[in-house]
């Protein structure tokens with residue numbers, strides 16, 4: 395950054411966090427970027443996630459040239475109060491975590507409204523006011539955003555006559571195939587910044603920092619140009635199949651037809667509306683089916699915005715203070731080691747290995763394999779949240795509470811999800827090709843071949859029955875539990891089996 399002159403000394407310095415690296419966060423002017431390696435000592439982080447964040451910051455600093463400065467710091471506070479780095483006013487775009495928001499308020503920074511989402515915080519607050527927690531349903535929020543923005547709307551009605559095409563989606567993987575057979579997804583070409591970051595991370599490891607997972611060639615976009623290339627690639631090769639195979643899982647195809655855009659979106663390199671406009675235009679031009687386009691739009695203007703607003707709405711203590719199902723089992727060591735070889739359950743073993751190798755798995759392995767296993771076995775939701783945040787390359791503080799604590803663990807007792815997302819092996823068998831090569835049988839709940847998800851489902855219901863008895867959506871499963879002739883045997887079998 396050029397040294398401040400008399401004219402520029404009064405100009406504010408804008409601190410951008412690592413989640414604010416795209417053009418939507420840049421209005422011209424001086425920009426300060428901060429690189430903090432101490433966080434890797436405090437919080438276990440996937441090696442590839444650390445790599446992505448450092449590359450993204452350094453690439454942005456290079457792009458900004460004289461207008462920007464990147465400093466390595468041990469504490470954000472020290473840098474932001476250093477007059478050599480911030481000679482005049484400190485300006486921020488409201489940052490995306492409770493901790494950072496507290497800090498910038500304490501420092502008296504000039505704060506601009508948050509960016510990078512489709513709806514503003516005041517819009518969500520207006521929508522949420524007067525609604526009971528159980529009425530903050532994603533579907534209602536999504537409809538309202540569609541109506542307000544006019545996205546996929548025509549003459550006040552949803553394009554295609556309905557807001558959701560889920561009934562056309564949720565297909566199982568094609569029978570007998572090993573993959574969807576789509577072209578390999580776009581991958582970035584690494585450069586000197588990747589090499590320097592890799593050397594720095596090696597040095598951190600040598601100094602005692604323990605990263606999660608394995609290093610490997612960078613797979614996700616970390617610059618604006620790369621983000622646009624990744625978007626082009628998704629639209630050209632996978633958008634059409636996104637809807638139908640959104641929920642399917644295959645051993646030979648971890649990406650399936652997913653967008654692989656959560657990293658550039660969460661780094662602020664892409665705005666969700668850019669992606670939405672692009673896929674809606676593909677549909678309008680007759681190049682993409684409505685069920686795929688609507689499915690993706692719902693993820694971006696529905697789920698992503700909703701989860702973001704719930705982070706603020708539910709408050710800073712939400713993760714710490716919610717454990718409705720009294721789940722206190724520590725996460726097994728092999729989860730922290732991302733070591734799939736430690737479990738015989740093929741679905742879990744494959745997913746842990748995938749996360750170890752890439753720091754990524756799509757939504758259904760996260761929810762219906764990892765989240766489901768943790769829910770059934772009673773893993774501590776706060777520890778699980780820290781694990782998800784560290785192990786996934788797209789993990790951010792704001793994305794975790796609603797997705798992990800609320801949706802996958804039902805630890806808030808029904809604020810985010812109307813019922814626990816527990817399911818037996820039959821769901822995994824229907825939606826994947828995992829079970830065929832597993833030593834367990836998804837149809838069996840007792841005996842040496844009993845599937846730990848099928849048996850675990852009943853053992854879970856047995857354990858939490860008193861807490862969920864009043865939930866009408868669980869009435870049918872609980873009635874099934876009461877009819878189970880071998881209930882005690884299943885519960886004892888899973889007690890002996892222990893954590894997965």
Ligand SMILES: Cc1cc2nc3c(=O)[nH]c(=O)nc-3n(C[C@H](O)[C@H](O)[C@H](O)COP(=O)(O)OP(=O)(O)OC[C@H]3O[C@@H](n4cnc5c(N)ncnc54)[C@H](O)[C@@H]3O)c2cc1C
Pocket residue numbers: 651652653654655656657659660690693694697698701755756757758760761765782783786788789790793794797798801802
């Ligand atoms: C237990 C659990 C943990 C998760 N952890 C994260 C996380 O750490 N970071 C993260 O960005 N997403 C998380 N998600 C949401 C979702 O799984 C990922 O966004 C998605 O798998 C990323 O891959 P993709 O870009 O190919 O997404 P696609 O499946 O192609 O979806 C497109 C985009 O929609 C957005 N999106 C969809 N669902 C959600 C959601 N529930 N919450 C937020 N954004 C959503 C993402 O930006 C994603 O890039 C989690 C979901 C669950 C159930």
Ligand code: SF4
Pocket residue numbers: 738739740741742818819820822823828829832833834835836845846847848
């Ligand atoms: S049989 Fe059970 S443990 Fe094995 S892959 Fe299927 S669901 Fe997973």
